[in-house]
Amino acid sequence: MKVQDARYVMSNSDYQKCPSPDLPEYAFIGRSNVGKSSLINMLVEKKSLAKTSQQPGKTQLINHFLINNSWYLVDLPGYGYAKVSKVEREKWEKMIGDYLHNRENLICTFVLIDIRHSALAADLDFMANLGEAGIPFHIIFTKADKLKSGQVASNVEAYRQKLEEIWEEVPPMFISSAEKNEGRDPILETIETYNQS
Numbered sequence: 484m485k486v487q488d489a490r491y492v493m494s495n496s497d498y499q500k501c502p503s504p505d506l507p508e509y510a511f512i513g514r515s516n517v518g519k520s521s522l523i524n525m526l527v528e529k530k531s532l533a534k535t536s537q538q539p540g541k542t543q544l545i546n547h548f549l550i551n552n553s554w555y556l557v558d559l560p561g562y563g564y565a566k567v568s569k570v571e572r573e574k575w576e577k578m579i580g581d582y583l584h585n586r587e588n589l590i591c592t593f594v595l596i597d598i599r600h601s602a603l604a605a606d607l608d609f610m611a612n613l614g615e616a617g618i619p620f621h622i623i624f625t626k627a628d629k630l631k632s633g634q635v636a637s638n639v640e641a642y643r644q645k646l647e648e649i650w651e652e653v654p655p656m657f658i659s660s661a662e663k664n665e666g667r668d669p670i671l672e673t674i675e676t677y678n679q680s
């Protein structure tokens with residue numbers, strides 16, 4: 484799939500105020516600073532559709548983008564930022580939980596993981612919650628350019644093994660680098676396959 488058109492639609496804290504759920508939707512989420520905005524901009528081939536390098540923990544809204552007039556890309560606020568207060572964290576949990584559990588056109592969620600990190604509790608817990616709720620998800624490793632290719636492969640393998648300890652079936656995994664403009668096609672092809680089914 485080629486992204487011919489990508490436009491910002493709206494930002495909300497309440498899933499019920501999001502655009503009417505009449506197009507397939509794909510959400511992107513991960514720890515603050517994981518490279519989510521950079522990845523989204525790479526996917527849609529626009530420099531600044533999603534805002535990069537915001538102060539971590541600041542954007543606390545559900546952001547909708549309309550792609551090719553046929554599907555929604557949703558940029559969800561990141562988790563795991565240490566300086567966020569308990570009240571803020573609880574607000575985030577409610578907003579994201581409500582969205583993920585109730586958004587009827589959500590096809591799948593892409594969970595972003597910094598390729599340099601070993602499996603972190605915040606990510607594993609988040610994925611466990613998705614799994615328990617029956618919400619399909621895929622994993623995208625980000626910032627692959629930060630490691631040598633052999634190290635990328637062994638980190639992915641270590642992550643896979645960790646997930647196999649928890650899950651019978653490991654979700655599909657993608658490797659990306661926004662810096663090197665790599666990893667776009669397999670992600671967009673996956674979305675296209677869903678859109679056509």
Ligand code: GDP
Binds near residue numbers: 521535
């Ligand atoms: P977000 O907070 O998850 O949206 O992360 P951003 O996209 O704003 O990126 C956080 C930081 O990581 C910024 O300094 C980016 O320049 C950097 N970054 C993001 N993606 C990549 C990547 O693929 N490679 C490298 N080397 N740095 C990246």
